[in-house]
Amino acid sequence: MKFSAIILAAGRGERMNLGYNKVLFKYFTKTVLEYTLDAFLRCSTLEKLILVINESDKTKIDEILKNYEDERIKVTLGGASRSESVLNGLNIFDGDYCLIHDAARMHITTPEINKVAEALESHDVVTLYHKTIDTIKLVEKESIKTLNRNALKAVTTPQGFNRKAVEILYDTLSKNRNCTYQDDLEPLENKGLDIYFLEETSSNEKFTTKQDIPEYLVGQSLDFHPLVAKRDLILGGIKIPYDKGLMGHSDGDAVYHAVCEAIIGALGMGDIGKIFPDNDDKYLGIDSAYFIAYARELLKKERYTIVNLDIIIYIQTPKLKDYKPLMEEKLANLLEVSKNVVNIKATTMEKCGAIGHSEGIASEAIVLLKTIINIKMGIM
Secondary structure, three states, rough: OOOOEEEEEEOOOOOOOOOOOOOHHHHHEEHHHHHHHHHHHHHOOOOEEEEEEEEHHHHHHHHOOOOOOOOOOEEEEEEOHHHHHHHHHHHHOOOOOEEEEEOOOOOOOHHHHHHHHHHHOOEEEEEEEEEOOOEEEEOOEEEEEEHHHHOOOOEEEEEEEEEEHHHHHHHHHOOOOOOOOOOOOOOHOOOOOOOEEEEEEOOOOOOHHHHOOOOOEEEEEEEEEEEEOOOOOEEEEEEEEOOEEEOOOOOOOHHHHHHHHHHHHOOOOHHHHHHOOOOOHHOOOOOHHHHHHHHHHHHHOOEEEEEEEEEEEEOOOOOOOOHHHHHHHHHHHHOOOOOEEEEEEHHHHHHHOOHOOOOOOEEEEEEEEEEEOOOOOOOO
């Protein structure tokens, strides 16, 4: 069954208080909007996606849409209210079935979208919901009433409408432009339509406040390099006197490589090989401090700081006792953090395996990151 979708992205996200539209917030590797678009565009029966945006966001959203070569995407401007934005979207809707969804509900899954669309073959209106587990009290002036939570449904989106329901929705919104409806189902209540409540099977929370931003992230990486002759041994940015060095496209610093990749991984940005391929001559013989500087700037861009960085070096020889403090200090300076948050340990492999036979050296890093956004106060 073919259907169209209206994605509402014209809000201002005042509760998020980011200073810009929250759907443009970069959540790990993509913006909130992109997660939503991806879920809908994976639907094989989607014939048109109508994206309703704020005019002030047009330049940024146009830039995002360059990554989508999909003729199904149509863009229109929103209005001063949700109702006006829905009307603007419906103005270019021309199918038999329409789903309306909040762009900020980025956790929606393609299977859930398909379920709503399929249910429209049997019902006029379909909405996702989840059960209410808290006790809800209706408080109006001096009146307090405890509601039966078994009869309550926490409604989310997408909400689906067949052609008959769309026409009634359009007519109702057109005649009541000043009404502040809480969702797109409200204008259709008690109008004799067959409304079906479809229980969600996965998380579909809305990206609404700063509490929805991950406060802590953890990254981990392990890097190994063989020891070879005629190479300097560089570990943690320090040249270690030894008759062999670590083979690598760069200077082979296994410590810096592990740290960089742990940070990249925590931020959901892939791995060091993806960003700095070992077949790119640009990085041939390069000082691995370059990679640490990249990770540092990435942290600033994504608004996270290092809480703790714990590193272990697996090495049989040479001994690193005198060099570990120097490594910690240099790495802390490069990352622009206190030396107290950087810890470097070293251990042998008791003469077992490639490392134990001094054929190579490995380093492992675990990093804990914390957002610099003040979640409790709601400020940046």
